[in-house]
Amino acid sequence: MIKFLNPSAEKPYIHFQSLYKEALESDQKGIEAISISSYDQEKKEVEARYVNLKYIAHDEWIFFSNYLSPKSNQFEFHSQVSVLIYWASINTQIRMKAKIFKTSPEFSDEHFNGRTKEKNALAISSNQSKAIDSFDEVAKNFHDALKTITPETVRPNFWGGYSFTPYYFEFWQGHENRLNKRQVFEQQNNEWAEQLLQP
Numbered sequence: 001m002i003k004f005l006n007p008s009a010e011k012p013y014i015h016f017q018s019l020y021k022e023a024l025e026s027d028q029k030g031i032e033a034i035s036i037s038s039y040d041q042e043k044k045e046v047e048a049r050y051v052n053l054k055y056i057a058h059d060e061w062i063f064f065s066n067y068l069s070p071k072s073n074q075f076e077f078h079s080q081v082s083v084l085i086y087w088a089s090i091n092t093q094i095r096m097k098a099k100i101f102k103t104s105p106e107f108s109d110e111h112f113n114g115r116t117k118e119k120n121a122l123a124i125s126s127n128q129s130k131a132i133d134s135f136d137e138v139a140k141n142f143h144d145a146l147k148t149i150t151p152e153t154v155r156p157n158f159w160g161g162y163s164f165t166p167y168y169f170e171f172w173q174g175h176e177n178r179l180n181k182r183q184v185f186e187q188q189n190n191e192w193a194e195q196l197l198q199p
């Protein structure tokens with residue numbers, strides 16, 4: 001589930017909120033999964049991965065990750081990202097373009113403090129995306145960290161939120177007769193310019 005904080009009443013957000021409601025009512029699994037593609041300047045490669053979108057705070061889309069992971073390194077040197085959602089239950093794709101930034105430490109702290117100790121133990125114990133000799137070692141690191149977690153445990157500074165504010169949305173809604181509808185909202189001079197694209 002995505003938490004909406006102070007929801008935006010701007011056109012693409014109203015559209016998103018209504019599709020989200022429809023997908024929820026259609027029992028869409030993994031509704032909060034979004035794919036984020038980023039560019040690795042050193043390797044000259046584009047990489048995509050799913051993350052779980054936790055909040056849409058007005059126009060900021062927020063998820064959490066390890067700040068030392070490959071994605072974080074990519075965001076730091078090339079903040080442009082491409083974001084993708086597909087909800088099969090309503091045959092809808094949503095494409096977004098945005099620049100990505102870290103959330104404030106206070107926002108990350110608040111989210112970290114509201115999570116289960118298991119989730120926080122994993123965040124603390126994992127050098128995300130670094131190779132390790134065995135899965136037993138992953139489990140040991142997790143269980144060792146879990147023993148140390150108390151309600152006073154503070155968020156490590158290598159873990160926190162990322163926020164992006166899309167300036168481009170494309171909503172693709174598929175239809176059985178192939179008359180697929182593609183609606184674009186693009187920010188231009190602080191207004192949302194609207195366009196239909198051919199399928």
Ligand SMILES: Cc1cc2nc3c(=O)[nH]c(=O)nc-3n(C[C@H](O)[C@H](O)[C@H](O)COP(=O)(O)O)c2cc1C
Pocket residue numbers: 030033047049050051052053063064065066069070071072128129
């Ligand atoms: C549905 C789904 C949700 C995920 N959510 C997150 C998430 O919220 N944060 C995160 O760091 N990784 C998440 N992951 C794992 C990432 O896809 C990825 O494996 C990890 O972040 C390492 O990515 P990187 O090496 O590009 O930095 C999720 C994976 C899946 C399949």
